[in-house]
Amino acid sequence: MLASVDGEIGPAEHARIPITDEGLLRGDGAFEGLRLYSGRPFGLDDHLARLAHTCAGLRLDLDERALAHELAQLLEAAGPVDGVLRIVLTRGGRRILFVEPLPRRPRIARVGTVRYAPNRITDGLKTISYAANDLALRLAREQGFDDALLVTPHGRVLEGATSAFFWVRDGQLFTPPIEDRILPSVTRQTLIDVAGAVEEVCTLDTLHGAEEAFLASSVREVQPLAAIDELQLKAAPGPVTLHAHAALRQAIEAELG
Structure with a gap:
């Protein structure tokens, strides 16, 4: 390094x-x-x-x-x-x-939900105070999962511990809205632009209708999810996930040449 x-x-x-x-x-x-x-x-x-x-x-x-x-x-x-x-x-x-170096991550992940309340005073700010995010990740891993999915005490799904969250229903790609006080991820916005993701409030009940889901970040790009808690997803990766990743890679290639 x-x-x-x-x-x-x-x-x-x-x-x-x-x-x-x-x-x-x-x-x-x-x-x-x-x-x-x-x-x-x-x-x-x-x-x-x-x-x-x-x-x-x-x-x-x-x-x-x-x-x-x-x-x-x-x-x-x-x-x-x-x-x-x-x-x-x-x-x-x-x-x-x-x-x-790039961190090692599984190609396909299983995530466990962790209750989390965003800190309103630092909404939209990417600070180095990451103890809560890191603890959420440790708690999920203690339960045998690869990563954490942050969920409010009222049951709204927000994002991963260090990533944005996307899910698919009826062939359409969705992601939770910024208004739910999630981090304005650069990769998240790129996927909205190039893969047609739509912002929609997500709850744990919503996810029972999900066909696919993935985490996304600058470092991991797109990481398909096979399971959320005990919910097994139908496809990992599915066609919408694969299309989103391909669109992201095209955006990267277009910028870097």
């Missing part, structure tokens, strides 16, 4: 920040994670726009010029790798960038 801290590039294991940084002490900061294809990031402008939105919401300073310069330097040093680019900005004023 290769990292940059305020423009100083070196092995990630040697990167250092002060222990007094409130990004470390309080989880106060912003971040983005995006996929690298032969060293080229997909959706970079959209991710940087969301980062700026998060920083504005957190009242966190963002030096866009310095970040852009350091990002270009890190990508040049990393070379034509397939991996994940992380951008982390802390309350202590650190700009942390690093390139890491």
Whole structure:
């Protein structure tokens, strides 16, 4: 792994920040994670726009010029790798960038539902305070599932622990609406644009009519689901899922050339 801290590039294991940084002490900061294809990031402008939105919401300073310069330097040093680019900005004023390998995930996943109440004050902000999401993932895995599906105490299905959620009914692709206080995912919006996904409120009862479902994110692209709790889906992957993934790949190829 290769990292940059305020423009100083070196092995990630040697990167250092002060222990007094409130990004470390309080989880106060912003971040983005995006996929690298032969060293080229997909959706970079959209991710940087969301980062700026998060920083504005957190009242966190963002030096866009310095970040852009350091990002270009890190990508040049990393070379034509397939991996994940992380951008982390802390309350202590650190700009942390690093390139890491793609995580290993099953091609087809089973998800367990976890009760979750969104934090209203940080709606729409991608902060580094991810303890709740990570705990949801651990709770699901303790029950033998691969990932977590976040569901409100009132039974509304929201999203995965680190991904957007899509399901299929009568051949139509759906995803929960932003108004349900889910993260405005870059990959989610791309799939709405290129695969014709429709926003619709989703409940656990809704899912009993689902034919297919999948999780989507910048890093995983599209991950088909075989089961949600005890509900076994008819197809994993099904034709709508396969079409959505193909449309996403076409969008990636069109942007990166």
